[in-house]
Amino acid sequence: MVSPLKRQRDQLLQSETQTVAQAATVNTDSLHLRLIEFENDKKALKNFNAIADRITHKRDVLVPKYRAVAEAYLAAGEHYENPIFTTLTLWMFDIGDLETAIAWCLKAIEMDLPTPENIKRDWPTFCADHVLEWAEREAERGHNIEPYFSQVFEKVMNDWRLHEKVSAKWFKFAGYYLLRDDEGKPRPAAVGDIETLEKAQALLQKAHEFYDKIGVKSVLDRIPQRINALKDGKNL
Structure with missing residues (x-):
């Protein structure tokens, strides 16, 4: 016969496992949606003819919009490929934030991440x-x-x-x-x-x-x- 204490522990463990699984699903779905949004924002950059205007848009709009995503990725210590992080690393050079650009570049090297596919x-x-x-x-x-x-x-x-x-x-x-x-x-x-x-x-x-x-x-x-x-x- 299963004791009430053991039953309570099993229920608590099952509840925690479900919570973790749900959180992982939410995080995965959230990142997937952000990637779709990010790709659309990258395509919108092509609407700017002048390079200076593209850089300004990156600095004033896109980097502030996605920087927290890249920082959360680094803070989590994950090693999967994250196009938002690698692309923002390139953009940091574009906008002249060399402190962040170099630091993130060194991190990408440490993590053995590839450069974005458009970079040879x-x-x-x-x-x-x-x-x-x-x-x-x-x-x-x-x-x-x-x-x-x-x-x-x-x-x-x-x-x-x-x-x-x-x-x-x-x-x-x-x-x-x-x-x-x-x-x-x-x-x-x-x-x-x-x-x-x-x-x-x-x-x-x-x-x-x-x-x-x-x-x-x-x-x-x-x-x-x-x-x-x-x-x-x-x-x-």
């Missing part, structure tokens, strides 16, 4: 390309490129296996950045510190080794001349 590059290459393009624009305007440049450059140097030309571009920019004159041009003669010159030399040499057509040879050849001039006490 993997996550490291996509991130490297976009952050370098951003750093080049910001440097040309005289703006600060930290901490995002160094954060990604550390990955380029130590963790990511990128195409040689992509790596070469990063090392070239890093070397040229140390050699900038007042006009932002790479000019060894404008640098009065031997340690900085040697760092730039090592970076540009690495760029040349990765891809010898990267175009750093002329600047690279002028660095030893500048170092020798400083050692000799000359200001050439």
